[in-house]
Amino acid sequence: MGRMADSNRRATSRRAIYERLRQKVLTLDLAPGAAISENELAASLGVSRTPVRESLIMLAQDGLVQIFPKIGSFVSRVDPAQVADAQFLREAVELAALEDLPAELDAQLVEELRENLTRQRAPGLELEDFFALDEAFHQGLLRLSGHFNAWTTVAAAKGHLDRARRLGLYEHASSAAFAAQHAEIFEAAVSGDTDRARTAMRTHLRAVFSDIERIRAHSPHLFAADSGSVPVRRSVAVWE
Amino acid sequence: MGRMADSNRRATSRRAIYERLRQKVLTLDLAPGAAISENELAASLGVSRTPVRESLIMLAQDGLVQIFPKIGSFVSRVDPAQVADAQFLREAVELAALEDLPAELDAQLVEELRENLTRQRAPGLELEDFFALDEAFHQGLLRLSGHFNAWTTVAAAKGHLDRARRLGLYEHASSAAFAAQHAEIFEAAVSGDTDRARTAMRTHLRAVFSDIERIRAHSPHLFAADSGSVPVRRSVAVWE
DNA sequence: CGGGCAGGACTTGTATGGAAGCACTTGTCG
DNA sequence: CGACAAGTGCTTCCATACAAGTCCTGCCCG
Numbered sequence: 001m002g003r004m005a006d007s008n009r010r011a012t013s014r015r016a017i018y019e020r021l022r023q024k025v026l027t028l029d030l031a032p033g034a035a036i037s038e039n040e041l042a043a044s045l046g047v048s049r050t051p052v053r054e055s056l057i058m059l060a061q062d063g064l065v066q067i068f069p070k071i072g073s074f075v076s077r078v079d080p081a082q083v084a085d086a087q088f089l090r091e092a093v094e095l096a097a098l099e100d101l102p103a104e105l106d107a108q109l110v111e112e113l114r115e116n117l118t119r120q121r122a123p124g125l126e127l128e129d130f131f132a133l134d135e136a137f138h139q140g141l142l143r144l145s146g147h148f149n150a151w152t153t154v155a156a157a158k159g160h161l162d163r164a165r166r167l168g169l170y171e172h173a174s175s176a177a178f179a180a181q182h183a184e185i186f187e188a189a190v191s192g193d194t195d196r197a198r199t200a201m202r203t204h205l206r207a208v209f210s211d212i213e214r215i216r217a218h219s220p221h222l223f224a225a226d227s228g229s230v231p232v233r234r235s236v237a238v239w240e
Numbered sequence: 241m242g243r244m245a246d247s248n249r250r251a252t253s254r255r256a257i258y259e260r261l262r263q264k265v266l267t268l269d270l271a272p273g274a275a276i277s278e279n280e281l282a283a284s285l286g287v288s289r290t291p292v293r294e295s296l297i298m299l300a301q302d303g304l305v306q307i308f309p310k311i312g313s314f315v316s317r318v319d320p321a322q323v324a325d326a327q328f329l330r331e332a333v334e335l336a337a338l339e340d341l342p343a344e345l346d347a348q349l350v351e352e353l354r355e356n357l358t359r360q361r362a363p364g365l366e367l368e369d370f371f372a373l374d375e376a377f378h379q380g381l382l383r384l385s386g387h388f389n390a391w392t393t394v395a396a397a398k399g400h401l402d403r404a405r406r407l408g409l410y411e412h413a414s415s416a417a418f419a420a421q422h423a424e425i426f427e428a429a430v431s432g433d434t435d436r437a438r439t440a441m442r443t444h445l446r447a448v449f450s451d452i453e454r455i456r457a458h459s460p461h462l463f464a465a466d467s468g469s470v471p472v473r474r475s476v477a478v479w480e
Numbered sequence: 481c482g483g484g485c486a487g488g489a490c491t492t493g494t495a496t497g498g499a500a501g502c503a504c505t506t507g508t509c510g
Numbered sequence: 511c512g513a514c515a516a517g518t519g520c521t522t523c524c525a526t527a528c529a530a531g532t533c534c535t536g537c538c539c540g
Contacts, residue, residue, distance in 0.1 A: 010310075012523070013524075049525085053294075054293075057294055057298060058301050068492085069492060070493075071532060072490090072532095082389070084389075092333045093332045096335065147325070149324075156397070252492090254493080254494090278521080278522070279520090288495040290496090291494065307522080309502095310500070312521055
């Protein structure tokens with residue numbers, strides 16, 4: 001997926017740190033609610049506070065980190081409201097994409113998707129691998145509709161949703177069920193049955209969403225209570 | 241609409257500068273392609289480069305500013321691809337919202353929307369005022385559907401689209417036609433005719449979009465040619 | 481024993497000074 | 511006259527120092 005724009009974006013320290021932190025937040029390697037100290041992080045990375053600070057500002061802009069002036073910075077807790085928003089947004093976009101499928105589907109893309117589905121069904125699939133396949137699958141559907149770029153926009157708003165999904169899958173790896181739903185969507189789409197594809201997609205996405213509700217009842221501490229919730233400074237153990 | 245979170249976000253210099261710059265970019269007060277100098281801006285605002293720089297980083301994260309390391313920062317040109325994405329996204333979300341309208345509509349909201357429409361039809365309406373009303377109208381529809389928060393998410397990705405729309409309206413103030421379309425959507429929505437509302441919405445949004453295509457042919461210098469386009473340091477006085 | 485106040489240890493916010501890099505200008509040479 | 515190269519002035523990047531605010535702790539006094 002290497003974009004040419006990436007080569008344009010010359011390597012800077014803050015960008016590297018941003019990418020690294022973002023990854024750690026999205027994979028829950030940095031737990032929701034965890035405190036992030038500019039000083040500590042800078043020291044552990046061997047750079048000054050400046051690039052660290054700036055990368056935190058970028059993450060805050062993404063909604064993945066909350067910065068409380070003179071108090072501290074924290075990995076934002078998963079906000080149920082934001083998860084719901086992202087869910088609504090995603091559903092709207094993916095359904096619209098299915099409605100927009102061209103009559104002639106890109107053969108190579110279809111082949112890629114088919115292979116993707118095969119790998120999803122592989123027994124003993126690692127969770128992280130399933131996640132990557134899942135991401136690629138949905139992204140591929142948007143490609144089919146010619147609205148690939150919209151995906152990156154959705155992806156930006158999808159941070160909270162993704163973290164929540166990950167939480168859900170960590171509990172009980174129901175990836176097999178999801179893989180079946182993926183297959184259903186795909187088959188309907190390639191056969192030109194838009195309505196069935198849309199219905200299947202709706203069912204799928206809502207199943208994902210209800211999974212999240214379940215996990216929320218199970219691990220409430222990872223979710224935000226109020227928007228102005230209290231940040232707890234202790235329990236740091238951030239890096240490694 | 242004042243969120244409690246806003247009181248939480250204590251006033252910092254960088255936040256103030258960010259808001260201010262963002263406004264200037266969205267209203268085209270800062271022209272697409274214009275160079276922004278940290279030094280110059282800091283001097284003119286009477287603060288150090290740090291908060292200015294950090295606010296630029298925030299804007300870059302929004303996609304409204306491009307930062308080229310060791311070269312300069314520029315108001316990003318309106319990217320047609322991003323405009324199209326935002327258009328697709330917006331259409332998907334607003335149509336989904338209309339599909340999700342509850343049986344019983346919030347009476348107060350309905351009243352607000354009705355009044356909004358009345359003001360849209362006022363003769364000799366200032367362009368900026370129409371824009372504000374337009375924004376409030378679409379936002380109100382999402383409120384009706386109970387997905388208000390999704391609007392803020394869309395709004396974040398809507399920067400390029402809004403700038404393009406503004407360009408379009410500056411050319412020929414066709415606000416009357418848009419106001420009529422708004423009314424059509426509204427009437428259909430309150431009468432419970434979801435299908436007609438969706439059709440009208442689709443027509444409306446696509447009219448807006450085609451307007452943008454027209455203006456692009458007319459003022460190509462405000463749009464990005466390629467994604468890795470050349471930032472020209474001179475030629476600042478794009479607008480006026 | 482309990483309440484209040486002061487101090488210390490943290491946090492992020494801002495200011496400032498060099499370092500590194502790119503673009504353009506100018507001078508020099510073929 | 512043209513081409514190449516050093517130089518100049520700009521940019522953003524990063525490091526560092528200090529300022530300002532918050533939270534917690536422990537002492538002191540009632």
